[in-house]
Amino acid sequence: MENRKEMQLALQMVAGYGGEFTSWRMPGADPTSYINIDSYVEGAKLAEKGKFHMIFIADTPALSNDLGPHSPMYPMDPMLSLMAVARETEHIGLVATMSTTFNYPYNIARQFKALDVISKGRVGWNAVTTSAPEAAANFGSRVDSREIRYAKAHESIQIVQALWGSWEKDALTLDTEDGEFANMDNIQPINLQGEYYASQGPLPIPPSEQGQPVIFQAGGGIEGLELAGRYASGVYANPYDIESAREHRAAIRQSASRFGRNPDDIKMLTGFMFSLGSTEEEALERRRKLMSFDPKEIPNRVSYLGIMVGVPMSVDSIDIDQPLEDKLLQRAHANPRDPRSEKALELLKKGLSIRDVLAHGVINYHPVVAGTPVQVADFLEEWFLAGASDGFSIVPDVANEGIADFVKLVVPILQERGLYHKDYEGKTLRENMGVPYQYGMLDY
Numbered sequence: 001m002e003n004r005k006e007m008q009l010a011l012q013m014v015a016g017y018g019g020e021f022t023s024w025r026m027p028g029a030d031p032t033s034y035i036n037i038d039s040y041v042e043g044a045k046l047a048e049k050g051k052f053h054m055i056f057i058a059d060t061p062a063l064s065n066d067l068g069p070h071s072p073m074y075p076m077d078p079m080l081s082l083m084a085v086a087r088e089t090e091h092i093g094l095v096a097t098m099s100t101t102f103n104y105p106y107n108i109a110r111q112f113k114a115l116d117v118i119s120k121g122r123v124g125w126n127a128v129t130t131s132a133p134e135a136a137a138n139f140g141s142r143v144d145s146r147e148i149r150y151a152k153a154h155e156s157i158q159i160v161q162a163l164w165g166s167w168e169k170d171a172l173t174l175d176t177e178d179g180e181f182a183n184m185d186n187i188q189p190i191n192l193q194g195e196y197y198a199s200q201g202p203l204p205i206p207p208s209e210q211g212q213p214v215i216f217q218a219g220g221g222i223e224g225l226e227l228a229g230r231y232a233s234g235v236y237a238n239p240y241d242i243e244s245a246r247e248h249r250a251a252i253r254q255s256a257s258r259f260g261r262n263p264d265d266i267k268m269l270t271g272f273m274f275s276l277g278s279t280e281e282e283a284l285e286r287r288r289k290l291m292s293f294d295p296k297e298i299p300n301r302v303s304y305l306g307i308m309v310g311v312p313m314s315v316d317s318i319d320i321d322q323p324l325e326d327k328l329l330q331r332a333h334a335n336p337r338d339p340r341s342e343k344a345l346e347l348l349k350k351g352l353s354i355r356d357v358l359a360h361g362v363i364n365y366h367p368v369v370a371g372t373p374v375q376v377a378d379f380l381e382e383w384f385l386a387g388a389s390d391g392f393s394i395v396p397d398v399a400n401e402g403i404a405d406f407v408k409l410v411v412p413i414l415q416e417r418g419l420y421h422k423d424y425e426g427k428t429l430r431e432n433m434g435v436p437y438q439y440g441m442l443d444y
Contacts, residue, residue, distance in 0.1 A: 006421050007384045007414070008391030008433060010056045010095070010236075010269050011047040011403060013081070014073065016040050018402060019273045019366070019395035021070035022293035026286075026398045033399065034072060037084045043400045044085040047092060050407030051421055053432050054093030054124065056236065056269075056393055057081060058218075061102055062134040069294045079111050086119040093429035095124035095216055095234075101149055102130060102139050105159035106199050112213045113164050113205045121209030121428035124234065125160075126216040127227070129153050148196075150223040155194035157215065157231050158441060162190040164212035165440020166202030182206075210428035211439035220248075228266065229255025231442075233435040235268045236393055240339040240367055245270055245388035265435050267390040270383065271366035274376050275397040276405045283370040286397060287359040301358050308341040308363070309333065309348060320354035366395060373409035380410075381419055 016033030017023045024031050033039040044055050057078040064073050075081045078096035086094055094115065098108055108125065116123035129149040130136075136143045144152070171186035190201035217224065217232040228235050235252055239245035245268075253263035277283030291298065299315045306313030309332040311324075318325070324332070332348060334341035344362040352360075361368025369379045383389050396402020414420035425432050 005418070007380065007389070007419055008053045008267060008269060009050075009420070010054045010093075010391065010393040011043070011052050012056050012058065012271070012393045012395045013040065013043060013075065014058075014395065014399070015071050015075050016043070016399060017071045018398040019364075020287075020290045020397050021065060021073065022290050023398045024071040025293045026290065026401075028401055029398055030400075034076070037081065039400065040075065040081055041085055041088045043403055044089055044092060046400060046403040046407055048089050050403075050411045051424060052092055053391070054095050054429060055082075055085065056126070056216075057096045058126070058236075059097040059099075060130065060132050060135050061099060062132055062138050064132070064134065069296070079115065082115060082123070083118070086115060086122070091122075091424045091427070091432070093122050093124060093214075093432065094119055095126055095214070095429075097126040097128055097218070099130040099135070100127050100153040100156035101144065102135060102141075103156075104199075105156045105197050106163065106201075106203070108156065109160040109163035109203050110205065112160075113203060113208070116208040116210070116213045117205060119208075121211075121430070123208075124214035124216050124429055126218055126234075126236065127153060127157055127231070128218055146221075146223060150227065152196045153227055154230075155197045157227075159190070159192050159194070159197055159199050161212070161215075161231075161441040162192055163199060163201050163203040164207075166190055167206045169207055169439065172206040207439055208428075210430040211437050214429050214433065214435065225251055225255045228252050229257075229261070230259050233266055233430070233433065235266065236271065237268050237389075238271045238366060239388070241342065242383055242386050242388045244339055245383065246386065249388060249390070267433060267435070269391045269393045270389040271395065272380070272392045273361060273364055273366045273368045273395045273397070274402070274406070275368075275370040276373060276376065276402065276409065277370075278372065280371045280375065283372070284356060284359050287361065287370050288355065290397060291355070291359060298358075301363060302354060304363055305344060305354065305358060308335050308338050308344050310335060313354070318354065320358075322353055323351045324348050324354065373405075373413060376406075376410050377413040377417070380414065381417060384419060 030039050059074045059078045082094040112125045168186035172182050173180050214233045215231050216234040217228040218236040249268045256263045256266045275283045275286045302313050311328045311332050334345045347357045369376050
């Protein structure tokens with residue numbers, strides 16, 4: 001059966017605040033969350049209470065935004081954050097991004113497998129190639145071409161998987177009577193040499209309960225699809241509409257099939273942002289407040305909205321607290337190059353003010369629902385039943401408050417509709433995702 005009966009949920013943790021980088025200023029938010037690991041752990045525990053399959057930490061090894069008005073985009077260190085969470089949780093998966101471009105495979109293999117053993121088989125690695133110039137500069141480098149970055153990624157993943165499998169499953173003997181800690185005949189070097197990376201091995205870590213960490217992938221294009229199809233069991237994707245989501249999911253599944261894999265063994269999780277309220281107006285007010293914390297950004301948003309619908313807009317020429325003038329609305333059209341434009345145009349035609357159209361998140365990097373718990377559940381159900389996603393990587397507007405509300409108000413609706421599990425299927429991330437046990441490199 002192509003569609004899994006129940007959707008999977010990941011919580012995207014960001015930097016401890018929420019999906020909007022002004023959320024650190026919201027009433028009830030903990031401004032110290034970035035440096036307070038207890039707040040991070042609390043968010044993960046809330047997600048585990050809601051039976052989330054995993055928490056997910058995106059990362060770029062660079063300072064990527066203006067820390068004047070905004071909180072950071074990423075935690076201080078993803079692996080250290082997950083280590084803290086691992087010690088305080090029992091079931092939820094722990095997935096972090098680590099670049100194949102700016103890390104040696106041995107270091108990747110060691111860190112992720114160690115955490116996998118420590119967490120009893122709950123870890124995943126989101127393998128990305130990293131194209132940010134500021135990240136390259138931090139390593140005294142320049143951004144490689146796309147071709148080279150993906151060639152490095154293939155070598156990196158293959159070496160990492162080989163290192164993960166360099167202990168045979170029964171190598172760890174712990175025989176106190178005969179004095180054998182491990183059978184060295186079952187611990188062998190890998191001796192892999194590529195054009196960009198090499199490693200002798202072995203890795204001094206035995207298998208975890210799930211064998212080895214689950215590989216995830218995030219990135220589009222032909223190269224990204226090939227990387228996902230060959231290696232990944234999970235894919236983080238950022239489509240904005242159902243049609244493009246279905247196309248991307250189909251392409252991922254086809255890529256898996258081309259490499260002889262069961263397409264059901266690869267799950268696509270779609271990014272999704274939300275603001276909850278008892279009414280839609282209450283949810284919108286939350287988003288208006290978040291926007292008000294960064295007034296200097298509003299002119300840029302207004303201008304970009306104009307580009308999306310093909311009419312000039314600026315805070316100097318229009319009143320953003322009023323609907324778009326009829327003469328401009330008649331000229332407005334959805335930009336075919338931006339899939340978000342259709343929703344923006346639809347909201348403008350409904351007569352919403354410019355500010356409220358922006359509050360609906362039409363220029364955010366994920367689809368946004370500002371509304372009631374039922375409206376949020378309806379959105380997730382529509383996409384899931386349409387075959388547009390196997391699940392969602394959700395991002396609340398404000399971290400712990402938003403997670404708690406989602407768990408209390410949205411999760412029960414999804415469970416009542418038979419769309420979401422009521423308990424964890426197993427003890428490992430692989431079991432809970434419904435993907436096969438793996439140890440070492442797959443034979444393609």
